Amino acid sequence: MTTIAATPRVRELRVQRGLTQAALADLAGIARQSLIAIESGRATPSVAVAIAVARALEATVEALFAGDAPAPEAAIDVELLAPAADDRVAITAIDGRWIAAPLELGDGRGRMIAADGVLIARGRGGAAAIEPLRARAALEDGVLLVGCAPALGLVADRLNAARGPGRFTWIGRSSSAALHDLAARRAQVVGVHFGGDDERTLARVRRALPGRDLLVIGLVAWEAGLALRPGAARPRALEELGRPGVRLALRERGAGIQRLFEAAWRRRGAAAPATAALHARGHLEAAQAVALGAADAGLTIASAARRYGLDLLPLGRERFDLVIDRRDADDPRIARLLEGLSDGRIRRALAAAGDDAGPCGDARRLVAA
Numbered sequence: 001m002t003t004i005a006a007t008p009r010v011r012e013l014r015v016q017r018g019l020t021q022a023a024l025a026d027l028a029g030i031a032r033q034s035l036i037a038i039e040s041g042r043a044t045p046s047v048a049v050a051i052a053v054a055r056a057l058e059a060t061v062e063a064l065f066a067g068d069a070p071a072p073e074a075a076i077d078v079e080l081l082a083p084a085a086d087d088r089v090a091i092t093a094i095d096g097r098w099i100a101a102p103l104e105l106g107d108g109r110g111r112m113i114a115a116d117g118v119l120i121a122r123g124r125g126g127a128a129a130i131e132p133l134r135a136r137a138a139l140e141d142g143v144l145l146v147g148c149a150p151a152l153g154l155v156a157d158r159l160n161a162a163r164g165p166g167r168f169t170w171i172g173r174s175s176s177a178a179l180h181d182l183a184a185r186r187a188q189v190v191g192v193h194f195g196g197d198d199e200r201t202l203a204r205v206r207r208a209l210p211g212r213d214l215l216v217i218g219l220v221a222w223e224a225g226l227a228l229r230p231g232a233a234r235p236r237a238l239e240e241l242g243r244p245g246v247r248l249a250l251r252e253r254g255a256g257i258q259r260l261f262e263a264a265w266r267r268r269g270a271a272a273p274a275t276a277a278l279h280a281r282g283h284l285e286a287a288q289a290v291a292l293g294a295a296d297a298g299l300t301i302a303s304a305a306r307r308y309g310l311d312l313l314p315l316g317r318e319r320f321d322l323v324i325d326r327r328d329a330d331d332p333r334i335a336r337l338l339e340g341l342s343d344g345r346i347r348r349a350l351a352a353a354g355d356d357a358g359p360c361g362d363a364r365r366l367v368a369a
Contacts, residue, residue: 216364
């Protein structure tokens, strides 16, 4: 029979699930003060309360409250992929180093992902220490898919739903930042697009990764443009975006769609509007800003606009490619990803989300000069 004991494992799993104390208490049907006492070890829950908390966390009573549970993993030194506002991270192992990516990156969806660890100390130059929330063997199985396309999250979800090497997490980053991560060996799989022109994308990859033997693999193509609310008084042509009072959700410098936007203005002999209501961190965030009324127009892609019921003022068609160092192609985790891209189920899922899955799995070898 399981002995019910107060334990910090409730807090660990709550944090991993991305739940606040108030949210977990509500799911379990107990008072927040009771949950605080359980997490701190000041109170031992009744059997009924233990069962309710375990169900809310989708765990067993034994896993949460057994007195003979294993000791937590020791802290791990990591390199941060980017500055972190949130303490929750996803983790991968590359070349004997631990890389941690803050889960708030990319369209706000990170808070819905179970964390691999929690930051407990931060040093200089991106050094940090984390408290792991998984066994080390599970952490070593992690793979970060770094790039701005929501399609990366869909691919991660599909791969994680089946058994096999690799546990995949989408981390939202601009194309320029993603290439920088690959060059620094802080990521193994990155996604890029640079303004619609395929040759321009390949040239940027060559410049960012000189002398590297690379695989460039198609994932999706899309129509990029400005999301607009249907029926609202709004800009109907690019030139109208510069008029007073128009609020724009633009993207950060280095984002492929931002380059496409600026190039469209240059073709008209003018500079793009310099001011913005906000700078979105991803395609979904830009579309959401328009849907919520925080912006009149937002730089995004057709599938993101469609998700929020928005119209799209087209700027151009783009292809989104994955870039992988050739030396990683034999890693069982990466090999499984590459095999998955030829799976008709992933292609159908990408198409159902609103992207053109025609390029999916189209591989080219690129030796950067």
